[in-house]
Amino acid sequence: xxxxxxxxxxxxxxxxxxxxxxxxxxxxxxxxxxxxxxxxxxxxxxxxxxxxxxxxxxxxxxxxxxxxxxxxxxxxxxxxxxxxxxxxxxxxxxxxxxxxxxxxxxxxxxxxxxxxxxxxxxxxxxxxxxxxxxxxxxxxxxxxxxxxxxxxxxxxxxxxxxxxxxxxxxxxxxxxxxxxxxxxxxxxxxxxxxxxxxxxxxxxxxxxxxxxxxxxxxxxxxxxxxxxxxxxxxxxxxxxxxxxxxxxxxxxxxxxxxxxxxxxxxxxxxxxxxxxxxxxxxxxxxxxxxxxxxxxxxxxxxxxxxxxxxxxxxxxxxxxxxxxxxxxxxxxxxxxxxxxxxxxxxxxxxxxxxxxxxxxxxxxxxxxxxxxxxxxxxx
Numbered sequence: 001x002x003x004x005x006x007x008x009x010x011x012x013x014x015x016x017x018x019x020x021x022x023x024x025x026x027x028x029x030x031x032x033x034x035x036x037x038x039x040x041x042x043x044x045x046x047x048x049x050x051x052x053x054x055x056x057x058x059x060x061x062x063x064x065x066x067x068x069x070x071x072x073x074x075x076x077x078x079x080x081x082x083x084x085x086x087x088x089x090x091x092x093x094x095x096x097x098x099x100x101x102x103x104x105x106x107x108x109x110x111x112x113x114x115x116x117x118x119x120x121x122x123x124x125x126x127x128x129x130x131x132x133x134x135x136x137x138x139x140x141x142x143x144x145x146x147x148x149x150x151x152x153x154x155x156x157x158x159x160x161x162x163x164x165x166x167x168x169x170x171x172x173x174x175x176x177x178x179x180x181x182x183x184x185x186x187x188x189x190x191x192x193x194x195x196x197x198x199x200x201x202x203x204x205x206x207x208x209x210x211x212x213x214x215x216x217x218x219x220x221x222x223x224x225x226x227x228x229x230x231x232x233x234x235x236x237x238x239x240x241x242x243x244x245x246x247x248x249x250x251x252x253x254x255x256x257x258x259x260x261x262x263x264x265x266x267x268x269x270x271x272x273x274x275x276x277x278x279x280x281x282x283x284x285x286x287x288x289x290x291x292x293x294x295x296x297x298x299x300x301x302x303x304x305x306x307x308x309x310x311x312x313x314x315x316x317x318x319x320x321x322x323x324x325x326x327x328x329x330x331x332x333x334x335x336x337x338x339x340x341x342x343x344x345x346x347x348x349x350x351x352x353x354x355x356x357x358x359x360x361x362x363x364x365x366x367x368x369x370x371x372x373x374x375x376x377x378x379x
Contacts, residue, residue, distance in 0.1 A: 009079040010057060013111040014089045016074040018063070022101035024070045026061040032098040033059060033074075037091050045088060055079050056088070070098075074105070077113075083303045085110060156185055159197050160207025167194035175216040177264075178208065178240075180230055183253035184220070191257045193264075196220070199230065204237045212238035218267050219243045222251040224295065225306060225314035235270070242267040248312050249294035288312060288336065289377060292360045295338045296379050300362070305339035310357075312336070323347070327354055336360065343367060343376060 018029060037047050050056040057077035063070055074092075078085045089107045097103055159166035165182035173195040179185060181198050188196045199208055211217075212234070219234055221227035223246040234240055244267035246252050247259065255263070295306050305323045307316045315333065318326050320341045327334065327350050336358035337351070343364045351359055352371050360377040370376060 009054065010077040010113050011080070012078045012082075012085045013113055014074075014076040014078060014085065014092070015108045015111065016076070016089070016092050017106050017108050018061075018070070018072050018074055018098070018103060019106075020070040020098050020101045020103040022068065022070065022099075023065045024063065024098045024101055024103070026063055028099035029061045029063060029072070029074065030059050032095055032103070033092065036095045036097070040091055040094065041087065045084060045091075047088075050080070050088075070101070081301055083301070156182070156189065160205060160211075162200075162205045162207055164198055164200055164205060164207065166197040169194040170197045170211075173215070175218070176211070177218050177220045178212070178234065178238075179220050179252055180222060180226070181253065184251070187253045187255065188260065191260055193260070199234075204233050209238040212240065216241050218264070220245070220252055220263065220267075222246050223248045224251070224298070225317045228314060240270050243270055243273040244268070248291040249298065251298075288358065289375075292336055292338050292358060292377060293379055296340075296360050296362070296377075299338060299340040302340050305337060305341075307334055308336040308338075309333055310335040324350060327351060327356065330354055343378075345369065348374060348376070 034047055039046075043049065047056065051058075055078070060075040061072060062074075063072035076088075078088065080088065089110055092105050093107060095103065095105050155168075157166050157168050157170075158164060159170050165185045167185060167189055170176055175195065177188070177193070177196040179188070179196050179198050181200060185196045185198050188194075197208065197211070199205060217238070217240050219231055219240050219242070221230050221243075227245055231243065244263045246255055246263060250259075252260075291312055292308075299306060303320050305318050305320055305326075306314060307318065307326070309315055316326070320339055323337070323339060323341075324347065327337075327347075332355060334354060334356050337356060338360040341361050343359050343361045345367050347359065348367055348370065352374050356374065358375045358377060360379075362379055364376060364378060367376070
């Protein structure tokens with residue numbers, strides 16, 4: 001594989017630190033990596049095969065020796081997906097010898113090359129834009145500003161010591177929206193909603209908790225399990241007046257203008273929201289299928305499962321490898337499951353035993369017996 005190909009296909013860089021109790025050199029390190037991981041994982045993740053097919057790049061080693069010990073850094077480029085890259089990084093930590101010496105390897109970080117490139121693109125685009133604006137005539141500048149204003153495009157600002165993504169009116173508005181992330185704030189700005197601030201994770205920042213005690217607050221969260229976690233945390237550390245959510249399986253950042261306006265129109269006082277949740281009517285079967293397929297698309301590449309009750313209320317999110325045991329130990333509350341994987345006969349059988357109604361995944365493998373009581377949905 002040529003150098004240019006490696007650069008263009010790389011998704012992640014695995015950074016590993018090595019410590020050895022003697023003097024070792026680069027060939028010793030590379031030999032240990034290939035030799036001690038051979039046969040550890042499946043053939044699909046065999047290092048020699050991955051390098052032969054170009055899915056990992058050259059193993060770069062920078063080793064230094066001092067006072068009879070060696071220490072260095074290893075970098076491996078990967079074009080695998082996130083889960084496979086994480087497994088590969090973890091496998092390196094099983095290596096305990098390099099040449100004749102005892103050694104340890106520790107994964108320091110896995111760097112998302114695409115994220116770095118996106119940042120470079122944004123910074124370069126800003127530079128190009130600024131240089132373009134220097135040669136634009138005053139009349140054109142005025143026209144551009146008028147168009148920007150008519151399209152209600154506003155730059156995102158920051159709030160609090162955590163520098164949280166926020167609309168420009170968060171400080172001056174009596175009422176604010178609390179959303180999950182930066183993309184949510186940007187989407188709302190696109191529709192002229194300038195009083196939203198993002199918590200940027202499940203752990204609610206101190207500045208948000210304090211802000212909720214000063215303003216009239218509406219929590220506007222995603223229609224998935226993550227949205228429920230944000231709500232629970234907000235209710236514990238802050239004060240909420242109203243709650244609204246994106247439609248089931250959708251995120252605030254993906255909503256169209258009419259969906260945003262409907263969600264804000266239908267916001268409920270906190271007490272009413274939770275009372276309605278207890279008595280929520282069951283969605284129609286057709287609507288369930290649409291929502292579950294949308295959830296499935298969001299799970300692609302995560303290795304996760306989303307578990308729902310009969311009203312499409314998210315009960316839990318688990319890893320695919322834990323799904324069978326989760327179903328086996330359930331007590332009849334599970335109605336639908338969407339997961340990043342393939343449906344097997346074993347999974348069908350346990351789902352029927354537990355009276356589950358919908359299994360949603362990316363495919364089916366070797367399922368011969370398909371009971372009428374279970375709906376199998378593939379994307």
